[in-house]
Amino acid sequence: MPDSAPRRRSRAAAGKPPITADKIIDAAVEVTGELGLDGLSIRQISTRLDVWPGVIAYHVGDREAVVMGVLDRVIARIPIPGDDVPWRDWFRAVMSEGRTILRQYPGVARRLCAVGPNVPSALPTIDTGIRVLMKAGFGEHAPEAYRYLFNSAFTLVAVEDDRGQFPTARADMGRAMAAFAGDESQPGLSAAGTTARARSTDPEAIATQETEFFLFTVERSLDGAEAMLTAG
The missing domain is CATH 1.10.357 (Tetracycline Repressor; domain 2)
Structure with missing residues (x-):
């Protein structure tokens, strides 16, 4: 029986540029910028580049190797x-x-x-x-x-x-501290509250x-x- 599973054409046949280690790290840096380092995965990168996950392993290595490539690229920008x-x-x-x-x-x-x-x-x-x-x-x-x-x-x-x-945490903390402004029985909290009240949320x-x-x-x-x- 013929194999009915979909077959992916080669990148050359599809008119796409070849995959390199640099292109993989480029994509990994983009994913990190969007999802953070914790959100970086081989699947995310392979989907972005439209390649099999094994291609990532072949050119760069496992996820840790990709992470090291991201760190190297980011630090180089400082x-x-x-x-x-x-x-x-x-x-x-x-x-x-x-x-x-x-x-x-x-x-x-x-x-x-x-x-x-x-x-x-x-x-x-x-x-x-x-x-x-x-x-x-x-x-x-x-x-x-x-x-x-x-x-x-x-x-x-x-x-x-x-x-x-925790997008509202800082504003919530500021409002909580502001409630103590003017409390002479707790001068430390009062000082913190006065500062918090002067700040915007x-x-x-x-x-x-x-x-x-x-x-x-x-x-x-x-x-x-x-x-x-x-x-x-």
């Missing part, structure tokens, strides 16, 4: 200043630009903090960042200071990503507040690292 930039300015720039890039790909920041940036595109950042700290006087503690600064910044980015699962205003808090965290982290230099 601009890195030269080592002649003052250390505070260097880290301020990389952490701020890093947040802008990482927020476009939910889940990547959490992966970097949990596992580390063990992909080729991260190596120039690590080398330059530690050299900048060594020149500033951190000496043998430069690698520790490097990890401290980036973990402080990008852990907060990971929290921002996860908060996307508008999503755009909340996004601005998140950016301001991120920059505040970056500056306080830099202050903490600088205290290491002051203490010798």
Whole structure:
């Protein structure tokens, strides 16, 4: 009996360009931007490229290999200043630009903090960042200071990503705290409530507040690292 199962024509016969590892990672990066790293799957990529899942495995490998390719591609998009930039300015720039890039790909920041940036595109950042700290006087503690600064910044980015699962949480928290404004019996909550009352519950205003808090965290982290230099 003839085989009635549908047969997929070859890409060449269908007039489609050949599949390459780069095209697969391109598609994986797009999926990550839309669904987050947790939503990335071989099936999602193969559907987008109109290929069998086995094609992904053949050119790149399993899902973990694809994830590593996504991390490598995303990190490569973060601009890195030269080592002649003052250390505070260097880290301020990389952490701020890093947040802008990482927020476009939910889940990547959490992966970097949990596992580390063990992909080729991260190596120039690590080398330059530690050299900048060594020149500033951190000496043998430069690698520790490097990890401290980036973990402080990008852990907060990971929290921002996860908060996307609770779209009304920040506004709800603000309203709850605002109820304590003026409560003299609980001065700590009163202060928090006064601050919350002054803030808007508008999503755009909340996004601005998140950016301001991120920059505040970056500056306080830099202050903490600088205290290491002051203490010798």
